[in-house]
Structures are given as C-alpha cells and as structure tokens.
Amino acid sequence: MKISCYKHQEFEDSQLISANIDGLELWFRFPKTFEHDCGDASPLVVASLIPAMLLGEDIELSDELFISPLLFSNLTALQEIYCSWNPIFKHINIRARLQEPVARRSGKACFFSGGVDGSYSLLQHSDSIDYAVLVNGFDFNMDDATWRVMIARNEHLAKSLGITLIPVETNFKYFTSAFGIARQCNFGAVLICIGQIIGFDVLYIAAGLTYRNILPDGSHVLTDPLWTTESTAIIHTGMEADRRAKIEKISENEIALSNLWVCWKDPSANCGECDKCMRTYIALRICGIDNFEFEKKISIRQVSKISIHNNVELSIFESFLEAAIQSENLDIQLIKALKNLIFKYKSRSFLKDTLQQFFPAFIRWRHNARPELDRLVDIGLTPRYSDSIVLQGVRERFQKGKEFKEPENIGSIFSNPKSGT
Template identity: 25%
Template sequence: MRAPLTIAPSPDTADPRRLSAIASVGDQTVRLATTANVPLAQDSTPWVPPAALVGMRTGRDAVVYGDVSEHAVDGCSGAMSLLRSWYPERMVDVDITAPMSVPSTDTGGRGVGAFFSGGVDSYYTTLKHLDEITHLIFIHGFDIDLWNEDLAERTLVAMRKSAADLGRPLIEVRTDVRVWLDGNGVDWGPEGFGPLLAHVGLALSNVVAKIYIPASNTSADQKPNGSHPDLDPRWSSDAVSFVHDGLEATRAAKVKLFVDSDAAMRHLRVCWWNGKNDYNCGACEKCVRTMLNLYIAGGLERCTTLPDRIPVQAIDNLYLNKSAKTFVAENLAELKAAEVEDPELEAALQRALDRSEFRNQLNAARTIPTGLRNIATPQFFRFWFSRIRPPANEHLKGSR
C-alpha cells in the first residue's frame, strides 16, 4: 500500500459558512473548499466520504484529521464494502483513520432538507414530502461546472424563484470537491456523485437533521450507482441521516405528480448537454425524454423552459444508451396507454427501440463536434488553467 492520503481541515473562524481542508495525495496537495449561505459544521465528518472514494481509487489508506462522527466512520466502512463488491476491478480495500467522537444527536431546531437541482426527480421528492421538508439544497459544482458561472447564476435565479414559489428557503452551496474526485480517477456517475451529496449533507448538519436524496431509478431498475438505496444511508452520521427517495415511481409517474405545479412548470431544469449554454437545450436525449413525459401528461405547453412541441424527426438522430432505451420503452408504453392519438410519435419511438447498434453509434459520432463546441469556451480554459498553475499552498506538498 502506498503512503496514505490525508485531509486536514482548516476551519475558517472568520466565516462559519466556509468549510475548507488541505488534501494530499502522494506529492499533490490542494486546498478544497465548500461554502454556503448558511453556517456549516466545522468538524471533519464531511470529509470522510470523499476521502474514502479517493482512497479506494488510488489504493491509499486515508487519514482524516479532526473530530469525526463514530457513526459516520462505521457507516463508511459499510459503504466502502458495497462499492468494492460492485467495482472489484476499480476499487481496493483501504482503511480510514480518524479521531472519532460521539456528538449529540439532539435534532431540536434543525429541519429536513432535500437536494434540489430543479429536475424531475427533485420536484417529485420535494412535492411528495413538502409538508415535512423545511429546506431545499442546490449545489454549484455538482452538475454545473465551477467554470460555468453564467449558467450557474441563471440556474440559481430560477431555483430561488422556485423555492420561493414552494415556500421553502434555498440553501446555496458551492464546492470544488468534484474537481478533486475527478482528478483522482473517481468515475462521477457510477461512483462519485452520491458521496459528494453526502459531503454537502454532512456539512449542513447545523441546519438539517435529515436529507432526502431523490432517486434516479425505480426499485425495478436498480444497478450499481453513485447514489443508490443501499449506499446513500450508509453515509449518515450521528447528526444527519440520508434517505433515498422515489423508488416507487417511474419518470412518467413523477411528471404526472408535478405537472400542475406552477413552480415546476416555470423552472424545470433537466438538460445535461446545455448546447449554447442554454438552461435546457430542448434537443438532447434527456430534454426530449422529459418533453415526452410532459406531452403524455398533458403539460408540455405549460412548461416554459422547454419547447412546446416534440421534435419527432429528431428522435431518429438521438444517441440512446441502455438507460435511455429504457426511458423510450417507458414513454412508448405510457403513450399507448394514454388517451393520446399520435401515430407519428408512436412510430418514431418504436423505430428508436428497433434501431441497430451500428446506427446508434453513428448518431453518437454526430454529437461529438457539437459537444466540443459547447465546452470550448473562454471560461472553461480560464478555469482549467487556474487548476494547473502552481497552487498558493505549494509549500505544503509532502506535509502531513
């Protein structure tokens, strides 16, 4: 086993809304920071999930300095065992060393949160539990890159308005932990995004005692993933418990729940492609899939963040991975069951399901030039140049 990675928190006594740490992996040392518009916990527990992931991916034991919840360390061991069983070719067994403490479990004065990106899963979980939820949580640095300040600010404006419409305060978080995870080989979808949610949730233990994590898949469509019903609760601590929510509902069923919600129809955000840096591009697979959900539920014309017509011909040109084909089949079944007569759309969905893999790969190749144009912005290059310059804490390399 190589030298351990270390995370040494550096509390900012002048700003309780900032959580920072010095992370060392081999001869690379960086300063990490998570900030919010609410006071953050200043113990070391939030650093345990990202330390575990990077340790397992780099083959290094992890040492986290400072007080850490004993419950969180025990749960982390279970999370690591589960990840190891899922990805034996990518993850190795490592140890987590941290000074453990047993903080008070009094939940008085703290609320219930829900991670909120403005997407289908977010609105479903929020509206389903709105009577219980006291705070919504948005993270810049999760699915919107840190360099993309323009899209992040436009999204924040929309999320603030949506939270206000729902009558709940919005906790606004910014973190560069994903950059650190990505830089150390952690695969975002299958491995990284759940532990990043856990990092943020544990950091919010001064404000919330329970946090809902919206599910992406149903109980019938589970597979190893960064957020999973068997994984998310294991990141809980004495102070914060995580609940994976929404396994019972398909994406179509989720849309039916909130299709009459003004907040959702005014601010729904689903796009991962963001062509031309749009809030929703209206043309990628995820946008089209959501438009189909809304169309079948009778709400597409009311949704102001997506085109009000289905681009039927564009369906033939979409690249569909295995997960996307599942959603196509789901939408085709919903369309046939609904009181909607649209033979052209039904035929397009059937062609998508019947498409050969060769044709599917051709569609994938067509998306590459557009994708490169989408990310090749001045902001992107400025951000990554800032990451490769010698850091201000260069003198900390090798320190423990």
C-alpha cells in the same frame, strides 16, 4: 490517502470549508447561517472513499480529526457493494479516531436544481423540508452571471413553498475528475458530503431510478442510507415514481412546471437539443402536456436521432415505452421511435461485448489511440474494458506529482475571494 488541513474560514457573508485530500484541495462555500465542526471529518471520508478504493489506498485522518462511529460501522458494507458492482474498486482500511458528531439541529433539506427528480422530491416533502440546496460545481461550473440566474429561478419555487434556498459553491466536480472518476459514479457522495458539512438533521436524496429498475448508480437506495451519521440521517426518496409519473406530479404545480429546468446548456432556458431536453419532451408528450416551452421546437424525428449511453438510461427509455403503450392516447410515432432507440442500444452493446470477448487486443488498441482527455474521466460503477487503462493513467499522474489546475470559472455570489485557499 491522507486527509488533513481541515480548515474553516469566515467572511462577511459566507464561510469556506476546505481540506487537503491526497494532495488535492477540496472546498465548499456557503452562507454563515450554519455552524460547522472542523473536527468531524465524516463528510471528508464520504468524499474520499470511492477515490481511495479506486487507487487501493487506505484512508488516514490526521490526529485532530474524528469520524462518526455509525458511519465507520457501515463502511465495510459500502465497500462490499461498490466492489461487487465493479471489481476495479478495492477494499481498504480507514484509520481514524471515532467520536459521535454533535447534532447541530439545522433542519431537514433536499437538493434542488429545478430538474425532474429534485422538483418531484421537493413537492413530495414540501411540508417537512426546511431547506432546498442548490450547488455550483456539482454537474458543471457556472460563472457569476449564470449562477445568479440559476439561483433566482429556483428561489421562486422554493419561496412559494415556504422553503429557504441555500446556495453552495464547491470544486467537487474538479476533485472527482482528478481521480479519473465519472460523475455518475460519485455524485451521491457529493450531495451527502455537502449535507453533512452543513449539518442537516435529515437529508433527502432524490432517486433517479425506480424500484422496477434498480441498477448501480452514484446515488442508490442501498448505499445512500449507509452514509448516515448520528447527527445526519440520509433518506433516499422517490423510487415509487418513474419520469412520467414525476412530471405528472410536477404539472399539478404551475410554478414548478414553468420552473422545470433539465438542460445542461443554459440555466435560463431548456435548449430543445440536448439529450436531457429530449427525455423530458418524451415524458411530457406521454403525459399529454403540450404547453411546455423549449428554445427550439422538438419533433419525433429529433427524438429518433438521440442515443442511449448506458443501462441507467436504457431503464428510463424502457419505462417511457411501457408508459406510451399503456397511455390512453396511443402515440404510434413515439412508440416506434422508442423501440428503435432501444433496439439500437442493445445491438451496440451486444457488438461491444462480442468484440471484448473475442478481440480484446483490438479494443485495447482502439482505446489507446484516443486522445488523453477522452480517456481520463471514465471509470464508473459497472465494469468497462477501459477501466484498467484509465486507472493506470491516473496512478502514473499521481506518482509523477503532476499538478492539477483547478478551473477558474466557478462563479460565486459571495464577497469572499474565489480561491479555496
């Protein structure tokens, strides 16, 4: 996997960083305030390690580029972790010149989009954080108008804490999906790559899991610190608190609670229908907070109809159940609904494992019968029966030299052209 054409362009109110990785362009756009070193390809190695391990390709940097010796020394440990989580990933070599990056003294930062994890970390470290980074092209691509609304609502809380909000625009979501990698697999690398490109001295990454439920995840207490370089320290933070405890902390700040945004449908509101809104409603109900507004009122009947999709979500619902049982105001309806959700997920998981063990041919047939788009962005950090099929499809697409069309709806607040080129 060749990394080359690392470029830096300046515009009236922004700068654009781009590079070619295995024929795909990866780009980032952010304010001109920060200096950048286009010789330091450490962030690009962070971005490309998991895709390269998936394809089993060594990473090779063009001669003018270098990477951090500290990061290089940790790449073996990172690969050991990813390969132990999912054997679909393979050990690779990184051929690069080593050189210590120059510290740019850009301050301390965390990522913040108004969600539970980010809001909690922002409040926990508000005395030491200089910047809160908000990204378009990370979870999903927002158009110009939606992106401006998102910035405005999050800037309100940041300013109240004396923290500067930094908007960043990128095509990283597109880049990740081009390799058939699930977002949950690579999202930590997205954040850390951005933090290193901007050059923060310290970067806080908000934990989504707790010490009691440490599972393979794209941002993890084992892996995040290993991405540290001589100039940017990575700190994984917030594992001491589950979702209920985080919302209790957030509720102490009126602006933070009113700003809380968990919905993937609309940055101006919480829809009250999606799974993330449902999970937030559960945590709020356990905490006894009943003045939080959703677009549509949520009931226990709706909660009972949602699904748990993976073991990470299972750990969240199990912590909800434990907290609900221990709550002073015993909520029998909620406890019953949570028990049923957990039982249904465990029953489905048992059935899937049984089918895979005794009827693998049927599983392969069922997967191949699905539409192509349903099978592409599928590979995660834990093994699935479909991994080898998805990987085969990704390799075939790259071997054929198929062109990947980048989405055109990545909104911008800057005056420069929207193209990364």
